[in-house]
Amino acid sequence: MGIHRFFTSLTDLERIIRCPGRFKFEEHNVAAHSWKVSQYAMFFGTLEEMEGATVDWKSLYEKTINHDFAEVFIGDIKTPVKHASPELKQMISHVEEKMMEKFIIHEIPEEFQEIFFDRMKEGKDSTLEGLLLEFADKLDLFYEAFSELKRGNTDKEFVSMYEEALTKLLKIPLPTCVKYFKNVILADVVSEKTPIDITTLTQDVLSEA
């Protein structure tokens, strides 16, 4: 049914809840997550530009708003599964690609297919925009974990999620972004009142990084 079907499929992502199966004080859907990722990317792209980098904004925004579209087909598979085996991770990526391919060929009018193939491919490459996407995506995971900890969620999954997201953020090869995040944002994060000792938890990760 063409573009109409593409448009109505967008709403499916409002029904896919992130981190299925875990207790959360607040749930987030994949559509809203994608929007927040594009907002973070807007900020960090600006920061990079202010420090002299050249940002391909069209590419950056398209990467962020499209980066989880494939979850329309496959849902939000539990993170531990994704990391259970490298083969599975690769297999899942492959299936997502195949289902995306099938969707584009069946639903998208021919004149738009090339553009859709280009936009919907995996965005986390080694370009500046790919790295900014990676940074923004991990930052949202960091914030999701932080706000659960702040509300008093003591399930160890969210402590691990906070540690892992933080660890990965610090390793992304975007020195300007990492520095700003570490010096400015993280300082504000640890100054918030939380039932858990967020300062120590954060310091532990920083000292291991």
Place this chain on the structure above:
Amino acid sequence: MGIHRFFTSLTDLERIIRCPGRFKFEEHNVAAHSWKVSQYAMFFGTLEEMEGATVDWKSLYEKTINHDFAEVFIGDIKTPVKHASPELKQMISHVEEKMMEKFIIHEIPEEFQEIFFDRMKEGKDSTLEGLLLEFADKLDLFYEAFSELKRGNTDKEFVSMYEEALTKLLKIPLPTCVKYFKNVILADVVSEKTPIDITTLTQDVLSEA
């Protein structure tokens, strides 16, 4: 943490919603689904027994209450994904097995491990109990689809789900159950008021079976 951790993991299945991403008038979680499947199995096992079969009730009930426990690890992957490729389906089964294995070895005290391995393995085998599990599981899918159609859900996914569940039910090699389902239950189903023409939809499947 042993059995305590096994017990608390049960609650995770209350948070895994079936058919993620689709619009539904009513959502169902995997824990409640497992309970309904054990109820259907209780009835159809009784029917088989009345017709002379010998039912291993312990096995039947354990198969039904345990059959979706692996979703604790992997979530409810969207059905189309499961059917996207035979390799993926096999790969997913393999990962589920591996994660279950890891869970049992890490969390279950040694003296119970053998029993857990036995209980948590794939239940849909060719025994009478395995077939009854298959029948009861498909019946719940049938009822989930039917109740969406009855409430006026016109999304074609639920029409397909109804047709597929019905088609598969009719093919399960349990003649007594299939006959009762077809002659008694289905007669009541199609007599319900529905916005969609459920009688014709059902007849179409029956005539193709």
Place this chain on the structure above:
Amino acid sequence: MGIHRFFTSLTDLERIIRCPGRFKFEEHNVAAHSWKVSQYAMFFGTLEEMEGATVDWKSLYEKTINHDFAEVFIGDIKTPVKHASPELKQMISHVEEKMMEKFIIHEIPEEFQEIFFDRMKEGKDSTLEGLLLEFADKLDLFYEAFSELKRGNTDKEFVSMYEEALTKLLKIPLPTCVKYFKNVILADVVSEKTPIDITTLTQDVLSEA
């Protein structure tokens, strides 16, 4: 309408929320509760068997999956009401029985009525299976209360519920189960991080038992 109506009534139990009227961070329905009770029973039945007892597994599983079916008729009456007067408690049991009787006679085909009467009768008798049901049912109440306390619910109803469930669990005449629960499971429970001092609360109950 026969078995079809029985099957559709199962879904009603997914809509009956336990502990109505109280603030809870997480709600549980009666269908999912029934499934968890059957899981606990599976474990403690196994434990009894390993210690030499003979378990009638068919009976045990049927008791657990059916034990709250009568809430289809009457809902989850607030616990304080049940304990408000012995006459009321008896009266309510009587009404549940009468409504069950009426349901079976009107909805269940004649050939299955005897089996349904047998399965749907009150399961908490003095048999090993009746005691295991009682144990598993209280254990779920215990876990419901514990997880609210763990999430920071300071309403005194949940502190009382925790104390009462624990007190009753310890008194059930199943020494093997009680011992395992006390020595193994409870040790893990009190080692979890909770805003309330769960160790002292638990010790107070243990010392009074």
Place this chain on the structure above:
Amino acid sequence: MGIHRFFTSLTDLERIIRCPGRFKFEEHNVAAHSWKVSQYAMFFGTLEEMEGATVDWKSLYEKTINHDFAEVFIGDIKTPVKHASPELKQMISHVEEKMMEKFIIHEIPEEFQEIFFDRMKEGKDSTLEGLLLEFADKLDLFYEAFSELKRGNTDKEFVSMYEEALTKLLKIPLPTCVKYFKNVILADVVSEKTPIDITTLTQDVLSEA
């Protein structure tokens, strides 16, 4: 804890859902229901006054806002239970009274106890205000059923609820109210677009009244 505890108990009624166990497109809590009942009573009291009756407004409003307070203790027992036996209905009323009594004696400061006893007693007596409460309470049930039918809920429970509420409304000995309801309000109700044939359903009840 006195009046503070009375005030915090009010919130419990926001968590008690009417008609537990049934599928509904929209849920209503007892607190919001009580407010709507007071609004209906305001209108029909005005109507009675315009036709020459003398309304004790203080009594009318107190009856409406307090009429379901006892559900704090007992929850919303499923309607069929209430009607299952006259003894049970009486027994339940008796228990509600006893629990209310206990609550007032334990929680309400002595100087207010008499007033609370007076206000919290069963309000549906034969005074004009008692009848207006009965009328307003049934009208809300009528509207709850109507709006489910309008949204396409075809479960027969809501058809019965609509018929019963309508039948009872027409029999309440408040000729002015009944006439206005029948001639003015019902005319608007049946003119709404509904998937079910609401006009015929309504006419059937009217012709039997």
Place this chain on the structure above:
Amino acid sequence: MGIHRFFTSLTDLERIIRCPGRFKFEEHNVAAHSWKVSQYAMFFGTLEEMEGATVDWKSLYEKTINHDFAEVFIGDIKTPVKHASPELKQMISHVEEKMMEKFIIHEIPEEFQEIFFDRMKEGKDSTLEGLLLEFADKLDLFYEAFSELKRGNTDKEFVSMYEEALTKLLKIPLPTCVKYFKNVILADVVSEKTPIDITTLTQDVLSEA
């Protein structure tokens, strides 16, 4: 469509959530809020009467049950907006009045229009009943903020809401009510277990009042 349309519009207030946009452990709708306000007013009106005041009960109850009806038209505008500028606050009041006027003229039968104009006008005037409405309305805000703090909501918006509601309550020129609230109710409030230090927070407001 007359009174029928007025009655169905009442349900809109069940769908308007108070304090939109903020994280809350528990949400409250405007209909339930209106009911709680009428309950508080019943108590404090009684208190005033016991101390010798003359309460116009009809007026008091009508003020409380009608005081937020205008949110049917305008929704629950975020509080900071209302206070952003005195002109805006006045402009919003003006619009609410105009929409109410339009609604009454179009929907309410002529014979009831005068009564509706009278009842739906702004109720917070300088009469005893107007002050009691103001007191009861702020008390509900106080309780909403308190119960979030009690559940562990550390967002500073709820700390501010608690402080502001308390500050305003203490300033309302109803000495009997303020005294009872301060000496009796507040003593019970601060004796509850809360993750935040509610006693100090409360003392700080009291010492500034």
Place this chain on the structure above:
Amino acid sequence: MGIHRFFTSLTDLERIIRCPGRFKFEEHNVAAHSWKVSQYAMFFGTLEEMEGATVDWKSLYEKTINHDFAEVFIGDIKTPVKHASPELKQMISHVEEKMMEKFIIHEIPEEFQEIFFDRMKEGKDSTLEGLLLEFADKLDLFYEAFSELKRGNTDKEFVSMYEEALTKLLKIPLPTCVKYFKNVILADVVSEKTPIDITTLTQDVLSEA
């Protein structure tokens, strides 16, 4: 608290529900809406480009992801209010601007303020990108109304919303987009099964345009 506070405020938009107070089968939040608008804009911008227009993609994406950020301050005011009076509409815009200004000055570090002022200003200007934002924003309203009609929501508000969104879409001076929407997308829309006669409803609007 700087950028950290900006980032956490994004989550507020996940809690602001569109069309407050109306009955909906499915709710949508402002964050997810913003994402869908950016997706529609991506498509229609591509279409314009294919027909020879020059699209400033950076501007287009920033307009779409930021266009409802001001609802953080003011919430989703009910649409009828916005249209109640031109003065109010202007006043509300003015207040939004003032609150945004205050937010930027207080929360955003000085070096980013100019960029934020530029990005957060009203985006619906007469540029191609401003018109594409207007088109995409109305299209989401159109789809929200359509999906309610499709699910059987017969409330006249959604019929009006469908008609108005369609009427406005057809008038936006983007002939390429309007033509594609009318000839391709609308053809698919009216071919869907809906309880309401969507074809006639749509034709009526088209014939008046």
